[in-house]
Amino acid sequence: MCRPRSSRTNGQLTPPRPPCTVASMLRVLCIAIALATVVASAHAQQPPPGAAGTPSVRPRICLVLSGGGARGAAHVGVLKVLHELRVPVDCVTGTSMGAIVGAAYASGTPVAEMEALLGKLSTELLFEELPPREERAVHLKRDDATNLAPLDMGVDSRGLMLPQGLVSGVQLETVLRELGRTHGFVRFDALPIPFRAVATDLVSGKPVILSQGELASAMRASMSVPGVLQPVRIDDKLLVDGGLTNNLPVDVARALGAQVVIAVNLGTPLLRPEQLGTVLGVTGQMVNILTEQNVQASLASLGPQDILVVPKLGDFSASDFDHLPVTVPIGEAAAREVEQRLRQYAVSPQAYAAWEARRTTAVAAANPPIDEIRFNDLKRVNPEIARGVMATRPGEPIDQAVLDKDMQRLFGTGDFEHVSYRILEEPGKRILVVDAVEKSWGPNYLRLGLGLSSDFKGDAFFDLVGSYRMTWLNRLGAEWRWDAQVGRTTRLSTEFTQPLQRGQGLFVSPRFEFLRRPVDVFQADQRIASYDTTETQAGVELGAQFTRYGETRVGLVLARTRATLDTGLPVLEVASDYVSHTAFTWRALVDQLDNISFPRKGYGASFELIAARKALGGDLDYTKGELSGTYAHSFGEHTVALSARLGSALGSKPLPPGRQFQWGGFLQQSGYPTGALLGEELRFGRVVYYNRLHSWSVFGGLYGGASFEVGRMGKPLVPGNQEGTLYSGALLLGVDTPIGPLYLAYGHASRGLNAWYLFLGRP
Numbered sequence: 001m002c003r004p005r006s007s008r009t010n011g012q013l014t015p016p017r018p019p020c021t022v023a024s025m026l027r028v029l030c031i032a033i034a035l036a037t038v039v040a041s042a043h044a045q046q047p048p049p050g051a052a053g054t055p056s057v058r059p060r061i062c063l064v065l066s067g068g069g070a071r072g073a074a075h076v077g078v079l080k081v082l083h084e085l086r087v088p089v090d091c092v093t094g095t096s097m098g099a100i101v102g103a104a105y106a107s108g109t110p111v112a113e114m115e116a117l118l119g120k121l122s123t124e125l126l127f128e129e130l131p132p133r134e135e136r137a138v139h140l141k142r143d144d145a146t147n148l149a150p151l152d153m154g155v156d157s158r159g160l161m162l163p164q165g166l167v168s169g170v171q172l173e174t175v176l177r178e179l180g181r182t183h184g185f186v187r188f189d190a191l192p193i194p195f196r197a198v199a200t201d202l203v204s205g206k207p208v209i210l211s212q213g214e215l216a217s218a219m220r221a222s223m224s225v226p227g228v229l230q231p232v233r234i235d236d237k238l239l240v241d242g243g244l245t246n247n248l249p250v251d252v253a254r255a256l257g258a259q260v261v262i263a264v265n266l267g268t269p270l271l272r273p274e275q276l277g278t279v280l281g282v283t284g285q286m287v288n289i290l291t292e293q294n295v296q297a298s299l300a301s302l303g304p305q306d307i308l309v310v311p312k313l314g315d316f317s318a319s320d321f322d323h324l325p326v327t328v329p330i331g332e333a334a335a336r337e338v339e340q341r342l343r344q345y346a347v348s349p350q351a352y353a354a355w356e357a358r359r360t361t362a363v364a365a366a367n368p369p370i371d372e373i374r375f376n377d378l379k380r381v382n383p384e385i386a387r388g389v390m391a392t393r394p395g396e397p398i399d400q401a402v403l404d405k406d407m408q409r410l411f412g413t414g415d416f417e418h419v420s421y422r423i424l425e426e427p428g429k430r431i432l433v434v435d436a437v438e439k440s441w442g443p444n445y446l447r448l449g450l451g452l453s454s455d456f457k458g459d460a461f462f463d464l465v466g467s468y469r470m471t472w473l474n475r476l477g478a479e480w481r482w483d484a485q486v487g488r489t490t491r492l493s494t495e496f497t498q499p500l501q502r503g504q505g506l507f508v509s510p511r512f513e514f515l516r517r518p519v520d521v522f523q524a525d526q527r528i529a530s531y532d533t534t535e536t537q538a539g540v541e542l543g544a545q546f547t548r549y550g551e552t553r554v555g556l557v558l559a560r561t562r563a564t565l566d567t568g569l570p571v572l573e574v575a576s577d578y579v580s581h582t583a584f585t586w587r588a589l590v591d592q593l594d595n596i597s598f599p600r601k602g603y604g605a606s607f608e609l610i611a612a613r614k615a616l617g618g619d620l621d622y623t624k625g626e627l628s629g630t631y632a633h634s635f636g637e638h639t640v641a642l643s644a645r646l647g648s649a650l651g652s653k654p655l656p657p658g659r660q661f662q663w664g665g666f667l668q669q670s671g672y673p674t675g676a677l678l679g680e681e682l683r684f685g686r687v688v689y690y691n692r693l694h695s696w697s698v699f700g701g702l703y704g705g706a707s708f709e710v711g712r713m714g715k716p717l718v719p720g721n722q723e724g725t726l727y728s729g730a731l732l733l734g735v736d737t738p739i740g741p742l743y744l745a746y747g748h749a750s751r752g753l754n755a756w757y758l759f760l761g762r763p
Contacts, residue, residue: 059305061345062091062258063105064250065098066295067223067243068266069318070327072097073118074311077331078264079111086352087345091194091256093249095242098264099197099222100179103215106195107182108360115328117179122695123321131408134592134602138551139479139497140414142589144596147451147465147761149739152414154441155468161441163230163417172229173420174404176216183400185423187212192359194256197222198242198249202231207245209252210234217420230418233437243268243291248298250306260345261306264331265299266313268292307341309334322695367397371429375436380443380472381415386436388503389413398423398432409548410436415443415471443471450739451487451761455673463487463761476502489517504547509555510540518566519662522676523718525753529568533658535561541585550590557610558582558617561658579656582618584611597741597762598690598703598734599632600639609650610659623650624659626682637692639705647682649715655680657717666757669711670730670747673755674763677722681714690734703734726750730757 063082065075075098082089094102104114133141154161177183188195188211197210199221210218213234221232221239231238246252247268253261268291302308311334316327335342347355372394375383390406392398403421411419417439424431447467454460465485473480476499485491493513500506514536521529541555559581565573586609593602610624626647633640649655661682665674669684690705707730713722727750735742743759757763 058345058347059259060090060257061088061260061262062093062253062256063089063102064248064253064261064263065092065094065102066248066263066265067094067096067098067241067291068268068313069097069223069225070321070324071266071311071313071316071318072101072327073324074266074313074327074331074334075101075264076111076115076118077311077328077333078309078335079105079114080328081332081335081339082262082342083111083356085339085342085346086349087262087342088347088352088355089193089262091196091253091258093196093198093252093256094222095198095247095249096223098266099242100176100219103195103197103219104179104181106188106191106193107180107215108192109179109181110360114179115325118324118328121175121321121324123319131412133594133596135405135408135548136412137414137548138545138589138591140412141591141596143447143467145762146449146467147463147740148447148449148467150447151738152441152445152447154439155444155446160446163439163441173216173220174408176219177400177404180215180219182215185212185214188215188218192361196249196252196256198246198252199224199232199234199239200242200244202226202238202240205245207242207249208237208239209249209255214420214422217422232418232420233435244294246294246298247291248295250298250301254301259305261302262309262342263298263302263306264309264311264334265295266311268295307338309338368430369395369397370423370432371395372431374424374431374433376433378436378438380438381436382472382475382477382502385477385503386410386413386415386434390434392432410434412548415439417441445469445471449761452759453674453761453763454758456756456758459673461488463489476500489515491515491517504545507543507545508540509543509553511538513537519563519658520673520675521568521572521678521718522664522673523721524751525673525676525755527673528718529572530566531563531574532566533561533563535559535658539585541587546590549592550588552588553586555585555587556583556616557585563658574657579658580617580619581612581659582616583613584616585609593630593632595736598639598692598701598736599630599641600634601632603629603631605629620653620656622653622655622659624648624655625650626661639690639692641688641690643686643688645682645684649680654715660717661713663711663713665755666732666743666745666747666759666763667707667709667730668763669709669726669728669749670707670745670757671728671749671753671755672747674757677711677713677716677726678718679713679716679721682711683714684709684711686710690732701736703736704732705734706731722751728753 092102092106101114182191197218199208199210201208210221217232217234221234222242223229224231224240226240231240248263248265250261250263268288311327311330313327313330373387373390373392375386378386389409391402392406407419407421410416415438416436418437420435422433422435424433449465451463451465463485464487468482470480478496478498480496481494483491483493491514493511495509495511497507497509500508516534519531519533520527521531537557537559539555539557541553543551543553545551560578561581562576562578563574564576588607591604593599593604606628608626612618612620612622614621628645630641630643647661660678660680662675662678663669663682663684664672664676667686667688669677686707686709688705688707690703692701693704694702709728711726712724716723728747730745730747732743732745740761743757743763745757747755747757
C-alpha cells in the first residue's frame with residue numbers, strides 16, 4: 001500500500017505525493033483488463049437465457065427462394081420445416097414464384113394460411129384474362145352471345161397488332177393481394193422481414209431489384225413470363241420475369257447483409273427432344289437455358305456456411321397450377337435432408353415464439369380518407385369517365401375489397417391492358433393514383449370468330465364473323481362499330497353509339513343492317529320448303545345503361561323484307577314483293593351470369609317489344625313481345641341452370657311469317673331439327689344439369705350433362721304442325737374453348753324424334 005509522504009523545502013512543508021510511479025499504474029490497469037477479458041470469455045461460452053447450444057451473436061440469415069412457376073409451392077414445405085425447427089430468418093429474397101411465397105412470408109402470412117390459400121388456387125383463377133364477367137361492361141357482355149372469339153387485335157396504319165401477353169394479370173393481382181398481408185405503397189424494409197423481389201427490365205435486359213412499392217405489383221412483375229403475362233410498368237421500366245436474369249438471387253441477399261444463406265433451388269429442367277416440336281416448346285427451352293445459366297452462377301457463390309435445399313420435383317410441370325399442394329411435401333422432404341445443418345441456427349421456443357409473433361402480427365396501417373383519385377397519362381380515355389366506373393370515392397377511407405372490384409371493373413371496360421394502383425402522399429393530400437395503362441394496340445379493334453353446326457344427316461353449316469370497333473372518337477366515349485358475317489347467313493351492320501353524358505347513363509345509337517338468311521319450314525321433322533329472306537333495316541335508339549348490370553333502349557326502326565321460295569312445291573310460293581315495317585321498339589337486358597355458355601352462378605334476362613303500325617308509314621300492323629331468362633346455381637362441380645322463354649303476338653293482329661318465332665334444336669326442344677318449329681306463340685322451359693368433369697389451363701373445362709325441356713308452339717305457320725305440349729331432353733358433352741363453346745349432344749323428343757348435334761359456337 002502506498003502511503004503519502006511530506007517533505008520540507010526551504011523550511012516549507014510541501015504537499016504529499018504518491019510513491020507509485022506511472023509504470024506501476026499501467027501494470028494495475030493491464031491486470032484489470034486481463035481479468036475482465038477472462039470473465040467476458042467465460043460468459044460468452046454460456047448460452048443466453050432460453051437458448052440451448054446457440055452462440056450469443058446469431059449470424060444474419062437470409063432465405064433465398066428461386067423461381068419455378070407452379071413448382072414454387074414446394075417453398076411452403078421448406079417454410080414448414082423452418083417453422084418446426086424454430087429457425088428464424090432476417091431477410092428474404094425471391095424471384096418469380098419464389099417472390100410470391102417470399103413476399104407472403106415476409107409480410108406476415110402464417111405458413112398454415114399460406115398452404116391453405118395455395119390449395120385454393122388454380123390455373124383458371126390465376127391466369128383468367130378477363131375479370132369476373134359480372135364486372136364487365138354491358139357492350140362486351142352482348143358480344144358473348146355471338147360467335148366472336150375473345151381476342152381483340154389492334155388495327156392502325158402499321159397493320160394488325162397483338163397484345164404483349166396472353167393474360168393481363170389484373171385477376172392475378174387480386175389473388176396476390178390476398179396472399180400478402182400488406183397493402184398499398186410500402187418500403188419492403190418496413191415489412192416484418194425485410195424483402196426483395198427480382199424482375200427483369202425488358203428494355204435493358206438487366207435485373208431490377210424491387211425494394212418498395214405495392215407488394216402485389218412487385219410479386220406480379222417478378223413472375224411475368226414473357227408472352228404469357230403482360231409486362232408490368234413500374235417507375236418507367238417494363239418488367240418481366242426475374243428468372244431470365246437472376247432466378248436464385250443470392251447476391252441480393254448478400255447486399256442485405258446476409259452472413260448465412262438458406263437457398264431453395266427448384267431447378268429448371270430442360271425439355272426432352274420430343275417436347276420441342278412446337279414454337280412454344282422451343283421458346284420455353286430457350287428460357288430454361290437462360291435461367292439455368294444464371295442459377296449456376298448463383299450456386300457457385302455459395303460458401304461452406306450456406307445451406308442449399310433442392311426439392312426433388314422430377315417432371316412436375318412449372319405450369320401445373322391446378323395441383324400446387326402436391327409439391328409441398330416434396331419441399332418438406334428436401335429441407336429434412338439438411339435438418340442437422342438447419343438446427344444449428346435454431347433458437348429457444350420462447351425466442352422463436354416472440355419472433356413469429358412479430359412476423360405475423362398484422363400492423364394496422366393508417367387509412368385516412370383519400371383526397372383525390374388521379375389517373376396519369378391517359379391519352380384517349382376520359383379520366384372523369386374512368387373515375388365514374390369506380391365505387392371508391394374521395395373523402396372516404398380505402399376499402400380493399402371495394403378497390404379490388406374497382407380495378408376489375410376498370411379493366412372490364414375493355415380500354416386498358418393493365419390496371420393497378422398506389423397511394424401517393426403530397427403535402428396535405430393523400431392521393432389514390434390509378435395506373436391504368438391504355439391498350440397499346442388500341443383504340444381500334446378487330447375480332448374474328450367462327451360458328452359450325454351439323455346434325456349428321458347432311459346439313460352442315462358454317463358462319464365466319466368479324467367485328468371492327470373504333471373507340472373513344474370523342475371525350476364522351478363515342479364508338480362506331482361494324483359487324484360482318486358470311487356463310488349460311490350473310491349480315492352487314494353498323495352502329496354508332498354516342499353517350500349523352502360522362503360515364504354510364506343516357507346514349508343515342510343510330511344503326512343500319514342488311515341481313516340475308518334461309519328460313520326452313522318443316523312438317524314434323526321433314527323440311528318441306530326453304531325460303532331465301534332478305535331484310536334491310538335502319539333505326540335509331542335512345543338508351544340508358546345501368547352500370548354493369550344491364551341496359552334498356554327505346555327506338556324507331558324502319559325495315560323492308562322480302563322472301564322468295566328457294567326449294568319446295570310451287571304451291572308454297574309466296575309474293576316476292578318487298579314489305580315495309582315501321583315500328584317502335586323497346587329492348588331491355590339484365591346480365592349477371594358468370595359465363596354465357598356454361599354458367600355456374602348468376603342470372604340474366606332480356607325483353608323485346610316491337611309495335612309495327614301502318615300509321616308510321618309501314619305496310620303492316622302487329623305487336624310482338626318476347627321475354628327470356630336464365631338462373632344458374634352450383635353445388636361444388638355440379639350446376640343446375642333454369643331457363644324460360646315466352647313469346648307471343650300481342651293484340652288481335654297476327655304476326656307476319658317473317659316475324660314469327662322459329663324454335664327447335666339443341667336445348668331448344670332437343671330431338672327436333674334446328675328451326676323445325678315456327679309459329680306465333682312460344683312457351684318454353686328448361687332444366688339443365690351439368691358437371692365439370694375436367695379442367696385445363698387453356699380450355700375452360702369439359703362438361704357432361706343432361707337437359708329436360710317442355711314447350712309449346714301455338715298457332716303454327718303450317719296448320720296442325722306439332723301443336724300441344726312437347727317434351728324433350730338431351731345428353732351433352734361440352735368444352736369451353738378459347739374460340740367458343742364446343743358441343744356434342746344427342747336429343748330425343750317425346751313424339752319419337754331423335755337427333756345428333758355438333759356445334760362450335762352458340763347454338
